[in-house]
Amino acid sequence: MEDIQWIVGLQGILVATIRLATPLIFSGIGLVIAEQAGVVNIGLEGIMLLGAFTGWTIGFYSGSLILGLAAVIIVGLISGLIFALFTVTIRANQIVVGVAFNMLGIGLSGFLYRTLFGREIGLLKLESFQSIEIPFLSNLPFIGKILFQQNILVYSSFVFCLLAIYVLYHTAAGLAIRSVGEHPRAADTMGINVFLVRYLCVLMSGVGAALGGAFLSIAYTNIFVENIVSGRGYITLAIVAFGRWKPVGTLIGALIFGLFYAIQLNLQSLRGIVIPYHVFQALPYFMTILALLSMRGRAIRPKALGKPYEPSA
Amino acid sequence: MLLSMEKINKIFPGNVVATNNVSLEVRQGEIHCLLGENGAGKTVLMNILYGMYQPDSGQIYYKGQPISIHSPKDSIENRIGMVHQHFMLVETLTVAENIILGQWKPWKNLKEMEKVHERIKNLGEEYGLFVNPNALIRELSVGEQQRVEILKALYRGTDLLILDEPTSVLTPQETVQLLNLLRGLADKGLTIIFITHKFEEVFQVSDRVTVLRDGQLVGTTDTAQTTFGELAKWMVGREVFMDLDRSKSNSKEVVLSVRGLQATDERGLLAVKDVSFDVHANEIVGIAGVSGNGQTELALGLAGLIEIKYDRLELCGQELKKITAKNLDRIGFGHIPEDRQGMGLILPFSVAENFILGEYNSEPYSHYGFLQNRQIINHAQLLVNKFSVRVSNVKEEITNLSGGNQQKVVVARELNRNPNFLLVNQPTRGIDIGATEFVYQQILKQRDAGSAVLLISTDLEEVFKLSDRVLVMFEGQIIGEVPPDREQIFKVGLMMAGKQVEEELA
Amino acid sequence: MQPQLSSGSSGKASHSKINKTSLSRDLRFVWERSKKFLTPLVAIALALGIGAVLMYLNGYSPLRAYSTLWWGAFGNLRNISEVLVKATPLMFTGLAMAVAFRASIWNMGAEGQFFVGAIATTWVGIHLGYLPPWILIPLEMAAGIMAGALAGMLAGYLKVRFNANEVVTTIMINYLIIIGTNYLVTGPMKEVTQDSFPQSALISANAFLPRIVPTTRLNIGFLIAIVLSIIMYLLIFKTSFGYALRATGINPEAARFARMDTKKIALLVMALSGGLAGLGGSIEIAGLAHRLFSNVSPGYGWDGIAVSLLVNNNPLGVMFSGILFGALRSGSEIMQINAGIPSVLNSAIQGIVILSVIAFGAYRFISNKKEGKE
Incomplete structure (x- = not known):
């Protein structure tokens, strides 16, 4: 009897792990694509907030989550476009632009939410995405529930990761992206439009971040609260470094963090425990620092990362 | 006439005139040398042709048609290829991947790479350009990387090939090979524009030559109908070979003594393996070698900018356990670094x-x-x-100064300290001949004042002109010493390619 | 074949061009002279403009909003003093950012450093409250500075020792410190009373900073901020340490070449930056809040980034931009109360200010380039 309880408990944690990893997979894979092309998008936090707000608001008003998602993708594209305009075309410092984006994200989502919903902050709920059971696979013992009884966004995040792997490492487009992040001038001399590649990749990171944020408000929970993203945008930056700028590494990093979150929530809900819950709250942030420290060697990061490309006049 | 560039003007921000009404005509199937000093506008003109720069005015005719080239993509479509002086290769990709970069439709699957490998091998056999298509660029030597650059152009089909100072990274022997290869390509109908500042190469390889000076066209002539002296006059506007006035070095006092020095490069690979040498007061020791054979790491190591290991190191009679800023300051150390703008100056x-x-x-x-x-x-x-x-x-702001004047600032600053030990790395790269001459005189003056000078340069002429002794560096080792005698240049070339010939030189 | 010497015709052409544009050159000269001051003003105007559009689209009257904001900020003496009260912490965090950004160290941790400064000061103010003010006040400030400096140096150490990106580490440290503050005010440092407000006890009255104008909340913390702005300006632009700091920020390779210890400079800069933010937290407690609670900083650390960037990280400029953002903050709170406009809009406006500064700089960059081509 105790054995079964233990297994069910573990299964519960792993189910939560996958769910809590999903927003990080979305934002992380998007960021991998942008960073492979040489652009660090520090504005993820802000874009995730805008995504969370948009998805929830459109979903709430229209009653259609699909419509909400479409709006989220549009917001992601617009954010990516503006970020690229500043970092790629204007060639501004990517950190400064990112910081501005995060302020903008906090300010806009907060302002609009309060304007639209006034006092009912955090009380309004919508019908969030439900789990989809994949035939046969979902009946597998133990892992069926973990992997194959999740909602559509969870599956999409994995598809997003597979797509990124395919494009980056199995197509000519991937070669172009990696060359732009490594030696943009060489890419330029081979007739590759460095700006275009960077724009497209930053757009991908915008969409990834917006979807990741939206997952929090319309799939993981069904409410929007201010600052719902609570640092996941910044954590994504660490995960991508931890994952050595590769989709698979990033996926693993996201899953590890999902596990931290899941364990943290699980421990927090345990009764009669003497450790203050603040310790568990602090866990993901602490682990992020550790993840960064475990990262050694610059050799593997794209050489042109963070450097604006100055085309010849 | 394959190509005709007419009245090309290009002015850079800050009113720097790069090319001033320059015209150039290139015939089908010829090797056309573009001769000029550093900063004469050769590279800018070719970058305009290749679409890297947009001219402010002027017209380009190619194959009888007026064309406008806005980006390298346009020039590639016009079957124009260019081998840049600094290679345009992505180090983390393979040879084959570099070759097809930008040429395929974005969604094409990389599985089809097999066919590319096959074609690269065939091309290699046809032209004698052997490289392993599957090798990563960073595993290749400089000479091999240059072959990849040429293969890139041949692979996608090129009628006009531009090479920017291609021999600056090669040993004299490799240079001969390259020039033979180019001759062969021209015989097969390829038109070649060859940028250089070396007269010998003009006579060795070209059919015609165009000379630029200070961004202006001086003239175009058949190589067969001109002379060394005439070209020299065109290029600098006066006689070139400054004979440097110098006395013989006779000091016995050792200022720098190094035994068993080792240093690693950025990637952590051993770049300097067991190097030992002495530099005396009142002496210039030149280190010759093809770039990338450990000179950069040697210089950075001696300047205390990267960690190095050694068995024994003495500076001004003091044995140093570690090279630190304090040590160097106390001893009197001057350093003219390789990368003027990146290291020697703070531009804003x-x-x-x-x-x-x-x-x-x-x-x-x-x-x-x-x-x-x-x-x-x-x-x-x-x-x-x-x-x-x-x-x-x-x-x-120092940004507003020309390259030559910026270098003068560096030289002035470092020499003004009257250092006992002066480390000089590539002192005249990219500066005009007036400034070069000045820098040479200053370095010699410092030597005559009693400093020990270590000169690192990939320019053999420079090393021979300035040095009292010449050490040759190859793959992180010093493989021989020669007196700075012009007749030795070819032997030094062999040594730069790794051939041990010390015995013969005695 | 003879050399075809080309004539200098193009030189003449450019001469006539210069004459034609002499008027615009004069204008440009005036412009060159004044753009340093105009950039931030235009950026602010642009941001307020976009803010107005946002408000309009959401059914607010921008005119009413901004007049409320203006009145709220400068309507009467009390409001003006309140602006300066709000400006004080912003000047400290702004200075913290200016020092770090000048060295190209992206300290995003001012928020956390502000908090640890506040915690340390509260602790000293409560536990050593028996000391006379002339000992206690310097002591509590020193504690705040030390705490902030240590928090800054932690991230600095992780950067120089492990090459850990300071943007991520400082933000993570912020979260840890804020969670820590929540823990302290609900646990160990919680005031012992019946009600359950998560806050510390009051600090000793001996620890209170003197007020400048007794009827207002404006205290000598503001004067300290002004003095520090000047000191920081001198430090960055007039001392050899400042020279090394700027050199490291612009070109670390060249700094190392010049035998500067860039790692030591990074650590010192993080300590200095953290210390300034910590002092901000300290003065917020000693001068105003008089006790610790979890939103003793409503984001002053983040505001500091915009404060500094608006004036191109110049400490003298921080005095003005600090007051400007203080007015925005103070005014927007009044705006929320009187016009019902969420004050969180402030954050968005700051983001837009930064982007406008960049966009405006880019415009200058492009126009300079064109100038070069003439």
């Missing part, structure tokens, strides 16, 4: 501020930690006059 700072880099924290420029503006300005004014740096106001 003023000329005056740049003159105190390295001494910013010592009297009289800093008093109780406060910068002494008047002293700094006076000091700058003094050095500007003494070293004839062309600048209107020492408070001006």
Whole structure:
């Protein structure tokens, strides 16, 4: 009897792990694509907030989550476009632009939410995405529930990761992206439009971040609260470094963090425990620092990362 | 006429005139040399042709049609290829991947790479350009990388191939091979534009030659109908070979003595393996070698900028356990670095501020930690006059100065300290002949004043002109020493390619 | 074949061009002279403009909003003093950012450093409250500075020792410190009373900073901020340490070449930056809040980034931009109360200010380039 309880408990944690990893997979894979092309998008936090707000608001008003998602993708594209305009075309410092984006994200989502919903902050709920059971696979013992009884966004995040792997490492487009992040001038001399590649990749990171944020408000929970993203945008930056700028590494990093979150929530809900819950709250942030420290060697990061490309006049 | 560039004007920000009404005509199937000093506008003109720069005015006719080239993509479509002086290769990709980069439709699957490998091998056999298509670029030697650059152009089909100073990274032997290869390509109908500042190469390889000076066209002529002297006059506007006035070195006092020095490069690979040598006072020791054979790491190591290991190192009679900033300061160390803008100067700072880099924290420029503006300005004014740096106001940002004047600032600053040990790395790269001459004189003057000078350069002419002794570096080792005798140049070339010939040289 | 020497015709052409554009050159000269001051003003105007559009689209009257904001900020003496009260912490965090950004160290941790400064000061103010003010006040400030400096140096150490990106580490440290503050005010440092407000006890009255104008909340913390702005300006632009700091920020390779210890400079800069933010937290407690609670900083650390960037990280400029953002903050709170406009809009406006500064700089960059081509 105790054995079964233990297994069910573990299964519960792993189910939560996958769910809590999903927003990080979305934002992380998007960021991998942008960073492979040489652009660090520090504005993820802000874009995730805008995504969370948009998805929830459109979903709430229209009653259609699909419509909400479409709006989220549009917001992601617009954010990516503006970020690229500043970092790629204007060639501004990517950190400064990112910081501005995060302020903008906090300010806009907060302002609009309060304007639209006034006092009912955090009380309004919508019908969030439900789990989809994949035939046969979902009946597998133990892992069926973990992997194959999740909602559509969870599956999409994995598809997003597979797509990124395919494009980056199995197509000519991937070669172009990696060359732009490594030696943009060489890419330029081979007739590759460095700006275009960077724009497209930053757009991908915008969409990834917006979807990741939206997952929090319309799939993981069904409410929007201010600052719902609570640092996941910044954590994504660490995960991508931890994952050595590769989709698979990033996926693993996201899953590890999902596990931290899941364990943290699980421990927090345990009764009669003497450790203050603040310790568990602090866990993901602490682990992020550790993840960064475990990262050694610059050799593997794209050489042109963070450097604006100055085309010849 | 395959190509005709007419009245090309290009002015860079800050009113730097790069090309001034330059015209160039290139015939089908010829090898056309573009000759000129550093900064004469050769590279800019070719970058305009390749679409890297947009001209401010002028017209290009190609194969009888007026064309406009906005980006390398346009030039590639017109079957124009270019081998840049700094290779345009992505180090983390393979040879084959570099070759097809940008040529395929984005969604094409990389599985089809097999066919590419096959074609690269065939091309290699046809032209004698052997490289393993599956190798990563960073695993290749400089010579091999150049082959990849040429293969890139041949693979996608090129009628006009531009090579920018292709021999600057090669040994004399490799140079001969390259020139033969180009001759062969031209015989097969390829048209080649060959940028160089070396007269010999013009006569060795070209059918016709165009000379540029200060961004202006001087003239075009058949190579067969011109002479060395005439080209030299065209190129610099006066006789070239400055014979440097110098006395024989006779000092026995060892200033720098190194035994068993080792250093690693950025990637952590051993770049300098067990190097030992002495530099005496009143002596210039030149280190010759093809770039990338450990010279950079040797220089950075001796300057205390990267960690190195050694068995024994003595500087001015003191044995040093570790090279630190303090040690170097005490001993009197001057360093003219390889990368002037990246290391020797802080571009947004003023000329005056740049003159105190390295001494910013010592009297009289800093008093109780406060910068002494008047002293700094006076000091700058003094050095500007003494070293004839062309600048209107020492408070001006140093970015606004020409490359030659920037280098003069570096040289002035480092020599003004009257160092006992002077480390000089590539002192004249990219600066005009007037400034070059000046820099040479200053280095010699410093030697005559008793300094020990270690000169690192990939320019053999430079090494031979300045040095009292020449050491040859290859793959991180010093593989021989020769006297700076012009007749030895070919032997040095062999050594630069790794051939041990010390015995013969005796 | 003879050399075809080309004539200098193009030189003449450019001469006539210069004459034609002499008027615009004069204008440009005036412009060159004044753009340093105009950039931030235009950026602010642009941001307020976009803010107005946002408000309009959401059914607010921008005119009413901004007049409320203006009145709220400068309507009467009390409001003006309140602006300066709000400006004080912003000047400290702004200075913290200016020092770090000048060295190209992206300290995003001012928020956390502000908090640890506040915690340390509260602790000293409560536990050593028996000391006379002339000992206690310097002591509590020193504690705040030390705490902030240590928090800054932690991230600095991780950067120089492990090459850990300071943007991520400082933000993570912020979260840890804020969670820590929540823990302290609900646990160990919680005031012992019946009600359950998560806040510390009051600090000793001996620890209170003197007020400048007794009827207002404006205290000598503001004067300290002004003095520090000047000191920081001198430090960055007039000392050899400042020279090294700027050199490291612009070109670390060249700094190392000039035998500067860039790692030591990074550590010192993080300590200095953290210390300034910590002092901000300290003065917020000693001068105003008089006790610790979890939103003793409503984001002053983040505001500091915009404060500094608006004036191109110049400490003298921080005095003005600090007051400007203080007015925005103070005014927007009044705006929320009187016009019902969420004050969180402030954050968005700051983001837009930064982007406008960049966009405006880019415009200058492009126009300079064109100038070069003439």
